[in-house]
Amino acid sequence: MLNLTQPDSDNSSIITKMDHSDKKHTIAPEPNKRRQAQITDIPSPVGPELHVCMGLNACKNQGFTKKNDCAGMGLCATIVHACHTVNDCRGQGGCGLFGTAPEFCHPGENDCKYQGSCGSPILATRYFVDGPNQGLSVWQLARKRFEERMSKAGKKYGSPPPKQAYGPTAEFAAKIGQYQYESCGQSGSHYCSFAFDPKVKDAEKKANREAFMKNSSKAHYSDEACVKK
Amino acid sequence: MPKKKLFNIPTVVMPSNFDAAMEQAITLELATIPTYLSTYYSIQRLPDQQTLYKKLLERMPGKVKQAQDLTLEIMVYANKTAALIMGVLIEEMLHLALASNVRQAICGLPPNLMGIAASEGFKFPTQLDGHEPEFPINLGPLSLKQLATFLKIESPNAFELPAKLIEERAIDYQTIGQFYTMIEDCIKNHFSGAYDLGDRLQLTPNPRMGVYSPNSINTAYYDKDHKPHFVNQDDSGGLVEVIDSETALAALGIIVEQGEGNQDGNKLQLDAAGMPIPLPVIDGKVVMDKGDADDPSGKELAHFDKFYEAYSLGYYYQEMLAGYGLDFFSLFVHNQDLDPKQADYDSPNAKPSIKDPKKGDNAVAALKLESELGNAIFTYILLMIETCYRTKSTKTQFQIFMYGVHKAMIWLLSHFGGNISNILYQKKGKTYSAALTFEFYDFAAKPKMRPKAQIIELADQLSKVWTVEGWLSKGNKSSAAFMALPDIDLDYNVKDIDKDLGIKGNAFPTAHA
Numbered sequence: 001m002l003n004l005t006q007p008d009s010d011n012s013s014i015i016t017k018m019d020h021s022d023k024k025h026t027i028a029p030e031p032n033k034r035r036q037a038q039i040t041d042i043p044s045p046v047g048p049e050l051h052v053c054m055g056l057n058a059c060k061n062q063g064f065t066k067k068n069d070c071a072g073m074g075l076c077a078t079i080v081h082a083c084h085t086v087n088d089c090r091g092q093g094g095c096g097l098f099g100t101a102p103e104f105c106h107p108g109e110n111d112c113k114y115q116g117s118c119g120s121p122i123l124a125t126r127y128f129v130d131g132p133n134q135g136l137s138v139w140q141l142a143r144k145r146f147e148e149r150m151s152k153a154g155k156k157y158g159s160p161p162p163k164q165a166y167g168p169t170a171e172f173a174a175k176i177g178q179y180q181y182e183s184c185g186q187s188g189s190h191y192c193s194f195a196f197d198p199k200v201k202d203a204e205k206k207a208n209r210e211a212f213m214k215n216s217s218k219a220h221y222s223d224e225a226c227v228k229k
Numbered sequence: 230m231p232k233k234k235l236f237n238i239p240t241v242v243m244p245s246n247f248d249a250a251m252e253q254a255i256t257l258e259l260a261t262i263p264t265y266l267s268t269y270y271s272i273q274r275l276p277d278q279q280t281l282y283k284k285l286l287e288r289m290p291g292k293v294k295q296a297q298d299l300t301l302e303i304m305v306y307a308n309k310t311a312a313l314i315m316g317v318l319i320e321e322m323l324h325l326a327l328a329s330n331v332r333q334a335i336c337g338l339p340p341n342l343m344g345i346a347a348s349e350g351f352k353f354p355t356q357l358d359g360h361e362p363e364f365p366i367n368l369g370p371l372s373l374k375q376l377a378t379f380l381k382i383e384s385p386n387a388f389e390l391p392a393k394l395i396e397e398r399a400i401d402y403q404t405i406g407q408f409y410t411m412i413e414d415c416i417k418n419h420f421s422g423a424y425d426l427g428d429r430l431q432l433t434p435n436p437r438m439g440v441y442s443p444n445s446i447n448t449a450y451y452d453k454d455h456k457p458h459f460v461n462q463d464d465s466g467g468l469v470e471v472i473d474s475e476t477a478l479a480a481l482g483i484i485v486e487q488g489e490g491n492q493d494g495n496k497l498q499l500d501a502a503g504m505p506i507p508l509p510v511i512d513g514k515v516v517m518d519k520g521d522a523d524d525p526s527g528k529e530l531a532h533f534d535k536f537y538e539a540y541s542l543g544y545y546y547q548e549m550l551a552g553y554g555l556d557f558f559s560l561f562v563h564n565q566d567l568d569p570k571q572a573d574y575d576s577p578n579a580k581p582s583i584k585d586p587k588k589g590d591n592a593v594a595a596l597k598l599e600s601e602l603g604n605a606i607f608t609y610i611l612l613m614i615e616t617c618y619r620t621k622s623t624k625t626q627f628q629i630f631m632y633g634v635h636k637a638m639i640w641l642l643s644h645f646g647g648n649i650s651n652i653l654y655q656k657k658g659k660t661y662s663a664a665l666t667f668e669f670y671d672f673a674a675k676p677k678m679r680p681k682a683q684i685i686e687l688a689d690q691l692s693k694v695w696t697v698e699g700w701l702s703k704g705n706k707s708s709a710a711f712m713a714l715p716d717i718d719l720d721y722n723v724k725d726i727d728k729d730l731g732i733k734g735n736a737f738p739t740a741h742a
Contacts, residue, residue: 186647194304
């Protein structure tokens with residue numbers, strides 16, 4: 001069971017903004033698109049509870065904007081990092097794209113600094129590339145794990161914003177001033193379309209994304225191979 | 230044809246030379262990594278769709294739909310071929326670990342990766358020692374010729390080069406599979422039963438967290454409908470702890486099966502020029518054989534078949550685009566030299582230039598340092614893997630692999646391998662995109678400085694001469710996070726990782742059951 005507060009975390013960590021557009025080649029920071037920023041540069045102040053995404057906060061006013069009414073109702077992550085093994089603290093692994101099957105079973109539940117799999121925040125389009133839940137939404141499993149933790153602790157929690165029921169989209173993250181890790185790696189954007197007409201391209205992107213989120217919501221998230229011996 | 234070999238092996242494997250045979254097996258697996266990686270880095274996985282389309286439409290005026298369709302096919306090919314190569318590369322890393330596990334268990338010796346990398350035979354171009362017929366292996370960009378080399382490396386069948394290409398040489402073995410068969414026979418005949426493992430660690434299927442995954446986002450690609458596909462499968466095999474002859478044979482079996490597939494699949498056939506005869510392509514798809522899979526579910530192609538698919542489809546497009554006066558591969562592959570060297574970059578004739586220079590950029594220093602840093606990271610990865618077999622602590626081993634090998638491969642080497650292509654240089658009157666050279670970095674040349682400190686120093690120097698690498702400066706927290714590697718000296722002494730990296734709490738994963 002994780003302690004959902006992170007007392008040894010460093011709020012003033014310098015973080016890196018990365019652009020994971022589909023023009024990206026390297027998985028490491030693409031230099032001409034990166035900038036350095038203090039986490040306090042992000043428009044909305046963050047609270048002391050550090051978590052990896054929307055709806056994963058354990059307490060009232062502990063989401064990205066500090067204006068959520070209840071646990072589980074925060075709008076986005078309060079920590080930002082780029083990828084596997086560069087998280088500052090426990091519980092900060094975003095999961096999905098780099099790591100191992102056991103890690104992929106526990107988004108936001110890593111035990112320690114540097115043990116996190118993948119970046120934070122976890123946008124709605126992030127998917128597992130391996131393990132028993134390959135191809136399914138990372139955020140939806142992260143939320144499931146959160147609900148399991150809260151229920152086990154006998155704590156109440158609310159729902160994430162209804163329009164973002166499957167996790168925050170890139171547009172939503174941009175709107176509230178959060179970083180947008182669509183996907184990281186060299187294979188390109190998950191829901192990007194190859195259509196030549198811009199309107200068709202946009203429509204296909206949206207349809208691809210919505211189909212992915214809905215399919216994940218109907219899927220059974222397997223715990224097979226998640227239980228560590 | 231290069232004369233040097235990775236090293237010489239005997240023609241038979243016996244208990245007296247078993248150690249040498251396993252050293253060669255490890256060398257074989259290690260030698261594939263730079264060449265596959267270098268070719269991978271040469272691919273622009275996401276070429277600009279509109280630029281590509283315009284190029285094609287220029288050559289087929291008025292054929293809008295055909296040019297659009299072909300654009301997408303080329304984009305999918307680029308992304309998929311890169312994913313296939315990365316999928317093979319990940320499994321080659323697995324094979325390196327499996328071969329090292331066998332050597333550790335039976336011979337009681339860790340892999341000598343630093344020694345292999347420092348040897349003359351490891352300088353590219355090289356060739357698979359003992360492979361008959363011989364053929365050169367280089368660090369070239371993606372091309373039909375390069376894929377042909379990959380096919381020869383992974384070929385399940387003995388093949389013959391045309392007489393004019395064959396050099397006289399004693400036959401040691403003809404395929405990697407045959408070589409491993411000799412090792413397997415020796416184990417069956419002379420090393421059966423349980424092994425005394427002592428306190429010697431192997432890289433094993435870690436029960437708590439695991440260190441091996443067959444897929445990452447870089448083994449995924451998207452089809453024309455933008456649906457993701459994964460080139461590797463969980464059921465094709467993973468790490469095996471070698472505790473007896475049965476597990477030793479299981480480990481070796483994975484190496485052969487993943488590499489060459491089973492014997493019912495496609496075989497390598499060469500034409501008169503020594504090039505593979507491509508498989509048929511129907512409706513834009515390569516006709517593969519049912520026996521080409523290497524896993525029980527039949528979803529994962531063996532290395533040989535992954536490359537045969539990429540080769541055959543590449544051949545198909547190359548022929549098609551030649552009809553329009555276009556070179557297929559140059560549409561999405563960096564123009565990289567076959568065997569780039571640090572000396573090429575350091576030469577006064579290199580005259581490097583940065584593709585998108587910023588004020589204050591120093592192309593000469595940037596090329597030198599980016600390449601040196603790539604070599605230093607590659608060499609340090611080998612040092613870290615070796616140390617995983619030398620440490621007596623499972624926690625230290627886990628931390629070295631997770632915080633060191635993973636991070637250095639996924640982030641550092643990959644970053645430098647991609648970014649260095651943004652520098653052009655001259656060699657013998659031709660202009661090339663720079664690429665990593667995968668040369669042994671001699672940390673011992675600075676005996677008073679630990680290897681990790683040397684890497685951080687190189688990164689800091691690079692940050693001062695190339696704007697886009699400014700994030701690597703010593704005072705930058707991002708740099709600190711990405712350079713937070715375990716600190717290992719050349720004598721395999723490991724600094725206290727928890728203390729050195731500021732790790733508090735439970736540094737070894739607990740069960741989530």
